[in-house]
Amino acid sequence: MHLADDSLSLAEADLAYSNDWFIRLRWIASAGVLAGALFVTTIPKTGIPSAPLWIIGTCILLYNLTFSLIARHARASGGSPSAYRRLAYAQMILDWLAITLLVQFTGGIVSPLTFFYVFHVVIACMFFTPKTSFAFTFLAIFSFTTIVVLEYFSILPHYPIIAWRNYRIYVYQDPLYVTTVWASFSITLIILTYLASGRSERLRHREAQVLALSETLKLNSAKLQALNDNARTVNSTLELSQVLNHLVTNTAHVMRVRACSIRLLDKTGKQLEPAAVYGLSQEYQGKGPIELAHSPLDREVLEGKVINIPDVRQSSLLQYPDWALQEGICSMVSAPLMGKSKLLGILRAYADDRDRFTSDDEAFLSAIAAQGSIAIENALAYQTIETLDATKGAFIRVFTHELRSPVSVIRSLLQTVLSGYTGEINPQQRDILDRAARRVDFLRKLIDDLLDLANGRAPQTSADLKAPVPLNGVLENVVKRFELPANEKGLTLEWHGDPPGGECLVWATVEGLDRIFNNLVSNAVKYTPQGGKVRVALNRAAKEAVVEVADTGIGIPAEAMPHLFEEFFRAPNARSIEREGTGLGLSIVRETVNNLGGRVSVQSEPGVGTCFTVTLPLAEAGS
Amino acid sequence: MTQKQILIVDDDPDQRLTIRLPLEAVGYQIHEATNFDEGLVAARELKPDLIILDVMMDSATAGFQLALSMHSPDPESEFKEFKGIPIILLTAIHSTTSLRFAPDEYYLPVEAFLEKPVKPEILVATVRKHMN
Numbered sequence: 001m002h003l004a005d006d007s008l009s010l011a012e013a014d015l016a017y018s019n020d021w022f023i024r025l026r027w028i029a030s031a032g033v034l035a036g037a038l039f040v041t042t043i044p045k046t047g048i049p050s051a052p053l054w055i056i057g058t059c060i061l062l063y064n065l066t067f068s069l070i071a072r073h074a075r076a077s078g079g080s081p082s083a084y085r086r087l088a089y090a091q092m093i094l095d096w097l098a099i100t101l102l103v104q105f106t107g108g109i110v111s112p113l114t115f116f117y118v119f120h121v122v123i124a125c126m127f128f129t130p131k132t133s134f135a136f137t138f139l140a141i142f143s144f145t146t147i148v149v150l151e152y153f154s155i156l157p158h159y160p161i162i163a164w165r166n167y168r169i170y171v172y173q174d175p176l177y178v179t180t181v182w183a184s185f186s187i188t189l190i191i192l193t194y195l196a197s198g199r200s201e202r203l204r205h206r207e208a209q210v211l212a213l214s215e216t217l218k219l220n221s222a223k224l225q226a227l228n229d230n231a232r233t234v235n236s237t238l239e240l241s242q243v244l245n246h247l248v249t250n251t252a253h254v255m256r257v258r259a260c261s262i263r264l265l266d267k268t269g270k271q272l273e274p275a276a277v278y279g280l281s282q283e284y285q286g287k288g289p290i291e292l293a294h295s296p297l298d299r300e301v302l303e304g305k306v307i308n309i310p311d312v313r314q315s316s317l318l319q320y321p322d323w324a325l326q327e328g329i330c331s332m333v334s335a336p337l338m339g340k341s342k343l344l345g346i347l348r349a350y351a352d353d354r355d356r357f358t359s360d361d362e363a364f365l366s367a368i369a370a371q372g373s374i375a376i377e378n379a380l381a382y383q384t385i386e387t388l389d390a391t392k393g394a395f396i397r398v399f400t401h402e403l404r405s406p407v408s409v410i411r412s413l414l415q416t417v418l419s420g421y422t423g424e425i426n427p428q429q430r431d432i433l434d435r436a437a438r439r440v441d442f443l444r445k446l447i448d449d450l451l452d453l454a455n456g457r458a459p460q461t462s463a464d465l466k467a468p469v470p471l472n473g474v475l476e477n478v479v480k481r482f483e484l485p486a487n488e489k490g491l492t493l494e495w496h497g498d499p500p501g502g503e504c505l506v507w508a509t510v511e512g513l514d515r516i517f518n519n520l521v522s523n524a525v526k527y528t529p530q531g532g533k534v535r536v537a538l539n540r541a542a543k544e545a546v547v548e549v550a551d552t553g554i555g556i557p558a559e560a561m562p563h564l565f566e567e568f569f570r571a572p573n574a575r576s577i578e579r580e581g582t583g584l585g586l587s588i589v590r591e592t593v594n595n596l597g598g599r600v601s602v603q604s605e606p607g608v609g610t611c612f613t614v615t616l617p618l619a620e621a622g623s
Numbered sequence: 624m625t626q627k628q629i630l631i632v633d634d635d636p637d638q639r640l641t642i643r644l645p646l647e648a649v650g651y652q653i654h655e656a657t658n659f660d661e662g663l664v665a666a667r668e669l670k671p672d673l674i675i676l677d678v679m680m681d682s683a684t685a686g687f688q689l690a691l692s693m694h695s696p697d698p699e700s701e702f703k704e705f706k707g708i709p710i711i712l713l714t715a716i717h718s719t720t721s722l723r724f725a726p727d728e729y730y731l732p733v734e735a736f737l738e739k740p741v742k743p744e745i746l747v748a749t750v751r752k753h754m755n
Contacts, residue, residue, distance in 0.1 A: 405635070405715060411740035412641035419743040421648040444740075 015084045018127050019071050022091050026064040033057035033102065047163030052105040056098055063094055088127060096120060096136060100143040107161045108151045109172045109181050114144070121189055125196035137193040141186045148172075148182055223364055226254035230368055234375035238382040244276030247347065247372045252278045254368075255361060257351045259329070262337070262372075263290060264345035265302075272298055272345060280350070284327045287320050295319040301334045301346050306362045308333045310355045324350075333357040335369035339377040347372060396454035400447045407447060411440045442580045449584035452515055453567070453591060466596075468505040468619040469513060471538060471545050472497050478517040479536050482525050490530040496537040504538060504545040507619035508596045516592050516600075519585040520549040520612050527577055527610075528553035540618070544598075547614045555606035564602060565590040573606070589614075626652040627754055628669055632662035632689065633677035633713065638739070642675055642713075645743035646750060659685045666693070666705055673754055674705075676733075677713045686712060694732035709734040709753040713741065 037053035040046050067087065074083050099120060103111045117140050124136045150156035151172050158172050171177040233246040244262050252260040259279030263272035271289040292299050297317035301307050309315045309332050312324045324332070329350045337344040347369040351357065357365075414437045416422060418430065425433070479495045486493040506513070517536075524534040532552040539546045556564060560571035568583040575581070589612075593600045598616035629651045633639050643653045654669055656662040666674065674693070678686035690712060693705040700706075710733040734753040737746060 405739075408715060408740040409635060409637045409641060412743075413637060415740065416641050416644045416743050419645065421645040421743055 015081065015088055015127065016075070019067075019084055019087055019091070022088070022123070023064055023068045023071060026060060026067075026091075026095070030057055030060035030064060033060060033098075045162060047160035048106050049159060052101070056101055056105070060098055067091055092120075092124060092128075092136060096140060096143070100140070100147070103144065104147045104151075104156065105159055107159055107172070108156075109148045109178055110161060112161070114185060117144075117185075117189060118192060121192050122196050125193060125200045130193075130197035130201055133193050133197040134190075137189050140189060144185060145182065148178055152178060223254065226250065227364075227367060227371065230254070231371050234372055235378075238379050240376070240379040240383055241276070243372075243375045243379045245278075247368070247375070248276045248278040251347065251349060251365070251368050255349050255364065257349050257356065259350040261348050261350070262345060263298075263348070264337075264376075265343055269343075275345065281327060284323060287323050290319050297334065298346055301336050302343050304336055304338065306333065306335045306366045308357050308359075308362055310357070328352055330354045331356045333362055333365055335362075335365045337369050337373045337376060339373055339380075344373055344376055344380075393454045396450055400451045400454070403447050404444070404451075407440060407444050411437065411444065414440065438580075442582075445580075446582045446584070449582045449588060452588045453584055455511075455515075455592075466507050466509055469508045469510050471504040471506050471513065471547070471616070474510060474513040475517055475536060475538055475547065478514060478521050481518070482521050482534075486525050486534060489525065489528075491525060491528055492533040493525070494533065494535040494537075496535070499538055499540045499545075501540050504540060505619045506545055506596070506598075506616040508616065512592045512596055516589050516614060517547065517549070519589050520614070523585060524549055524551035524553060524610070524612075527551065527574060532609075541615070543618050543620070544615045545618055547616075548611055549614075550609065550611035552609040555608055555610055556602070556604040557606050561602070561604070565600075626650065627673070628652050628654065628671040629750065630654045630656060630662070630665055630669060630671040630674045632656045632658070632665075632674065632686070634658060635677070638677065638713075641741065641743075642746065645747050649747050649751075651750070659689050662689055663692075663702075666708070670704075671708060673709050673711065673750060675711045675713060675737075675750075678715065690733050696732075711735045711737055711749060711753065713737050713739055715739045 034057035037050050040048045041050040106113050125133045151158045230250045234243050248260040261277040262275045264275040266273050332350045334348040528551045535550045537548045554573050563569045565586050567587045570583040601613050604610035634657050656665040676686040690710050693702050712733045735749050
């Protein structure tokens with residue numbers, strides 16, 4: 001079907017072009033006729049009248065002018081194919097009339113212009129079907145015969161080419177001559193038509209083939225491009241719902257069909273739940289889960305087959321055929337979504353017309369389904385990991401919360417005894433209670449850090465609380481908090497917090513930011529020896545706030561660097577400065593920074609100092 | 624001088640002990656209640672000079688609610704008799720930083736917050752400061 005449509009449109013386009021070409025040629029032809037008229041006027045030896053030649057030449061000129069105006073107008077207004085076709089016929093008919101008249105006025109059977117019919121035949125064969133070309137040829141033969149016969153019987157006047165004194169040639173009334181020339185003329189035209197139109201038809205066929213081929217190539221290239229695009233979009237996210245939506249939308253667009261849907265197997269493996277849909281009505285979507293027991297179609301698809309239903313009315317494979325018909329769906333094709341280890345579900349395309357899907361479409365849908373399966377499986381795996389992580393976080397939060405209370409009470413009880421509210425205690429008892437209190441303090445710190453870590457990792461809970469927070473103020477508070485400890489330790493604590501452009505708003509929670517910088521500044525103060533310097537600086541980069549916490553402390557050994565942000569990791573030189581530490585501080589920093597969409601990096605040289613750089617996206621107005 | 628009365632409302636007996644011991648040691652008379660309702664009954668009977676409330680009892684915010692009821696600004700409040708009694712709130716809200724609740728006349732009408740674990744010296748000092 002495709003083939004015929006396109007070759008026709010090509011022929012139409014060609015017709016428009018050839019019309020212009022005709023018109024250009026005809027200017028020359030009319031000039032030739034007028035030149036001929038001038039020629040016979042100046043040559044006394046001929047019997048050819050010049051007046052008819054002048055008239056015919058002028059007529060050709062005039063009707064060509066008309067055609068050129070019509071063609072220009074048709075081009076300007078878009079020009080329908082049938083208009084061009086009519087124009088071509090009109091030109092052809094007038095041209096054949098003109099040549100016939102010219103032949104008559106230039107000697108009929110002996111006219112040298114009879115050869116010019118050849119051009120007309122060739123032109124007709126080039127632009128019309130063989131049938132039309134033959135029709136024109138027979139028209140020419142008929143006109144020629146009429147002239148010849150009428151002149152033979154002297155019904156029409158004969159205009160001799162040579163009329164010198166009394167010299168006249170009467171061959172036009174010689175039966176043998178007339179018959180021979182007439183027969184040669186007719187046979188020439190017929191054979192010429194046969195040869196030229198056959199050749200021309202073959203060329204036209206070739207052209208159509210080339211066109212069809214190029215169309216197929218274009219289609220295939222579009223499909224490849226679509227597959228490529230599909231792979232890119234479905235893999236651009238790990239969010240299951242987005243992956244599914246990309247898949248159905250892309251599939252429907254690329255296959256140029258009305259709708260597409262994905263159904264995924266539920267946990268029982270007995271039902272297909274609707275998961276994503278494009279182009280189907282709410283009512284249709286609302287038909288609910290498909291039970292495999294009642295849907296032979298889906299059972300077969302899940303066995304790994306691509307099933308094409310060319311006519312929904314004729315099919316007994318569907319669970320809800322009436323729903324589909326009511327929705328106006330006449331044909332559909334379904335492909336299995338198969339993961340590496342298990343069946344996932346079904347990808348289905350729907351069309352409004354019957355017999356819409358070819359075997360090419362089946363293969364294409366199968367390819368998209370294969371691509372989609374990988375993406376869906378990845379998204380499902382990611383979802384599982386996220387759920388696990390969230391569960392872990394929730395568990396840690398509940399667990400640590402429950403731990404805090406008894407630990408607090410133990411600490412208070414110890415302190416009550418240590419403070420002497422229960423009577424005097426001896427030095428050994430005090431020492432033991434002090435040790436117990438220290439261990440309990442460490443336990444508390446550990447619980448608090450675990451809680452921070454879990455909070456830092458809880459994107460859902462903290463996302464709701466995020467708001468644009470001025471980073472300047474948070475940092476200033478943190479720095480103030482450490483002024484006294486730094487002073488007592490003999491450290492210089494510098495704060496550079498006035499970046500050009502004023503307040504740095506970041507999309508965060510105050511608690512999260514505080515947690516990050518409290519840990520970093522606390523570490524810097526802790527691991528910088530007396531006389532050293534801790535410097536906290538806030539700067540603006542393109543769309544980010546950059547905070548540097550730099551110290552002149554003990555530094556981080558190169559071998560410790562790769563493990564720095566790992567949970568419970570402590571560098572050996574840090575251990576030697578403070579024996580008890582949870583090793584969770586930097587994990588908390590990294591998790592919290594990640595959760596806020598930022599980055600943290602570190603540069604350090606043992607014995608010289610360390611610089612942590614935290615980069616957070618700015619929450620500018622409107623973003 | 625009669626002994627000053629302090630009411631401790633906390634569901635944890637060990638926690639109550641850590642509050643009771645230092646305060647008794649410095650001469651206050653201590654009464655205990657274990658939940659919201661008991662706390663109200665005890666407060667009516669005793670007319671204590673100060674109340675120490677744990678934030679988390681029956682629910683995560685029972686202490687807040689009790690404090691809010693007792694210090695309601697509504698002159699018709701059924702708890703208006705408690706309005707003059709200072710309240711110290713014991714909080715266990717996690718803290719490694721200083722970004723914590725501070726008493727707010729409008730938001731939480733209490734005299735002071737004490738974070739658990741409570742240091743006895745600070746407890747005693749806070750109670751003395753707010754005792755009428």
